[in-house]
Amino acid sequence: MDSTIVSTGTEGKTWGGGNQPLKSSYGKMMMWFFIVSDALTFSGFLAAYGFSRFKFIDYWPIADEVFTHVPFLHGQELPMIYVAFMTFVLIMSSVTMVLAVDAGHEMKKNKVIWYMFFTIIGGAIFVGSQAWEWATFIKGDYGAIQTNGGNILQFGEYKTVDGDLIFKRVAVEEFTTASETERVQHENKNGLWFVGESALPVFSVDDVYHGLESHPSILVRTQTINEDGEKTVLSREASLSQVKDNGKRYVKGANLEVNEYGAPLFADFFFFITGFHGFHVLSGVVINIIIFFNVIIGTYERRKNYEMVEKVGLYWHFVDLVWVFVFTFFYLV
Amino acid sequence: MANHAHKLEIFRGLIKFKSNTQKIWGVLLLLSIITAVEVVLGIYKPISLMTPSMTPFEGGFGALLCNIIFSGFIYMKSLNLLFIVLTIVKAYYIAWDFMHLRDETKALRRLVVWTTIFLISYLIFILLQEAGYIESVYTNGFIKRDF
Structure with missing residues (x-):
């Protein structure tokens, strides 16, 4: 065995290996790399939306007139209210997620379980709301x-x-x-x-x-x-x-070909960008559920750290971060 | 991991929280307030914010440079500029406090933030610039659209 160990004489030196200049674990680093690349993907989509909108700047639909519906309040025009609710739900579930991470640092298993549970519920409410928003948009109202x-x-x-x-x-x-x-x-x-x-x-x-x-x-x-x-x-x-x-x-109503509110491109980008984001939320919920059960069966308790919760938390916050931008560029600006 | 250190000040030390949990709720409050402001402005759209706050500079290379530097104020409605600034503020607090970038090393923080900012700025610039050109062709060229 001795013969396989080569001493290079560089141990403890800067280039000797074993350094952690970023003081971050491999898993967290990889999650950050993924997040950066995914952020670039989303910004590509949003910039393409901006491109199309600038092309037809004087003809683009006004979002306030398109998304005016709130469930159970039929026939009332309430622009922004429902999407503001969705934004708040997502921010709230981000908060419970970061609280779960915090509880994980303190090794409090029951707290992690409860906070992750609330996070999953919040994510589910958001995806459901988005499905409703899609359905309303597809159905249309005036023709x-x-x-x-x-x-x-x-x-x-x-x-x-x-x-x-x-x-x-x-x-x-x-x-x-x-x-x-x-x-x-x-x-x-x-x-x-x-x-x-x-x-x-x-x-x-x-x-x-x-x-x-x-x-x-x-x-x-x-x-x-x-x-x-x-x-x-x-x-x-x-x-x-x-x-x-x-x-x-x-x-x-609206689909990929026609859009009663104006340019079909508006509907195309709406379906594509919110759809892609909704898919991220959905996969986030699924990953959260997996980690949730891992917490319950005590995997991280035995591992003596809850870093996995932190990593899925990073992803979940990223989804929230993207929504903040989608919200601005689709509904506000 | 139990003694994981968190930086507990926000606003450059103006507010210092007692615990990490308290900081999380504080940041939630801040994000909620910003979102509420955005929604209220989005619904009521104050007339004073519906026009750009500056007029373009005229004449010479210096004016051109100024137009580029202040483009957000000159070519964008004040309301939209405000929305974008508020969005970036929100993004900052989500990344810094929820994603714990505040507690990471400076190198990791810069790695993540500057890479994205640099690439996204370039993408936005090139696409919006070209879209403006195409729009001018549609508007001023011989393209019939009203039929």
């Missing part, structure tokens, strides 16, 4: 007409609220009745088995035009943002001619 050029025409009328004349959105369903149509959805089972199409729109453009004609107070609002930072409302004549000349199809 709109998409033009041949891909622009969105929304509808509304001026109403006096508390002495101020403000533009109130009107759902297309409220003024339009669907006409008889012979066109049926082409499904794979009826025709060529490899050809199908998605569900047909409820209304044709003509239906919407007739509805608009018979309701003189309703006007069209375009995507263009004016000097006051509001979407432009057209005159009655322009409204009618826009729908008649340029209307292509009725759209409701």
